[in-house]
Amino acid sequence: MSGTRPRKRRRTPPSDWELPLLTHWGFQPKQQRLIVIIATAIGVLAGAVALVAVIGSLGTYTPERRASAAAVVQSGAALPRDFQGWASPKLFAPIGERAKDTQPLTVKEVFGQRALAGEKKLSLRLAGRKLDADCSAALWGEALIEQVSAAECTQAVRGLYLSSDRRYVGQYTLLNLRDGESAAALVESLETLHRGGWTLPLASTKAAFPAGGYTEAGAYALGHYVGLVWIGRADGAEPTARDDYVSLALTLRGAEKAIYRRVVAITGPAS
Numbered sequence: 001m002s003g004t005r006p007r008k009r010r011r012t013p014p015s016d017w018e019l020p021l022l023t024h025w026g027f028q029p030k031q032q033r034l035i036v037i038i039a040t041a042i043g044v045l046a047g048a049v050a051l052v053a054v055i056g057s058l059g060t061y062t063p064e065r066r067a068s069a070a071a072v073v074q075s076g077a078a079l080p081r082d083f084q085g086w087a088s089p090k091l092f093a094p095i096g097e098r099a100k101d102t103q104p105l106t107v108k109e110v111f112g113q114r115a116l117a118g119e120k121k122l123s124l125r126l127a128g129r130k131l132d133a134d135c136s137a138a139l140w141g142e143a144l145i146e147q148v149s150a151a152e153c154t155q156a157v158r159g160l161y162l163s164s165d166r167r168y169v170g171q172y173t174l175l176n177l178r179d180g181e182s183a184a185a186l187v188e189s190l191e192t193l194h195r196g197g198w199t200l201p202l203a204s205t206k207a208a209f210p211a212g213g214y215t216e217a218g219a220y221a222l223g224h225y226v227g228l229v230w231i232g233r234a235d236g237a238e239p240t241a242r243d244d245y246v247s248l249a250l251t252l253r254g255a256e257k258a259i260y261r262r263v264v265a266i267t268g269p270a271s
Helices: 020-024 029-058 090-095 107-111 142-150 180-193 245-267
Strands: 082-086 115-117 123-132 155-163 168-176 215-222 225-233
Touching: 082 180, 090 215, 090 245, 107 123, 107 155, 107 245, 115 245, 123 245, 142 180, 155 245, 168 245, 180 215, 180 225, 215 245, 225 245
Parallel strands: 082 215
Antiparallel strands: 115 123, 123 155, 155 168, 168 225, 215 225
16 A cells, blocks of 8 residues: 555634634634624614714704795785884973873774864775784784884774775874883884884775785884874875875874873973
8 A cells, every 4th residue: 555645634714703802712603703793783772872962962953934024924914115213202201101101092092083184185084993902913023023022012002094085095003112212212123124014904894905005104202102104095006296195194193192192191281
């Protein structure tokens, strides 16, 4: 028998799951595989928890809301295209604080007259009137309502008028605020606030501001009160040379006689 060299036995290749350190610790390949799977699962879970924690610490993102007149205008509301504001005359200093003029307004006091007479045979007839203890019920526009609320408005009195020739419509709104400083601040703010907030028109079958029609407005500080004048043509058209809006506004301001009477009640009649 010829001599042959003995065949070497091939060594079993190490398992893919055999790690030197675990082998050194006496773990078999199957045991090492189980350990790796468990460790991987724990790592994934821990990573997920950490990710959630990081996301939570970043807070949430809320997109800014872009306010637009279309979004905030309530049903039936209209927007004056032209506006002017006036500071309170010294005449109203005696009622510069509501603490000195505590008697609440009444509808009859402000809008007791069924008609207001003006120049050139102009006559405005009362078509509706209303008093709201919640001033926000008479206004629209978030910024305007917030400022009026901060001014501690307790009453909003509105009177809607139609001219005897049915050519013009007007509304006078009187706001009862805390003091003259708040009234002055509101009138000044309305120079810009009126573009996104104004008084709501009273609903009436006799008179109405046409949707999208041209109107003009003004705000008057009267001690701790603010009077809002709002006028326009009943057909919504822009004024012509025939339309005297100055006289129209002065006639509508006849409702302010109630405030003059309050001044006299405090100071007494002029000597």
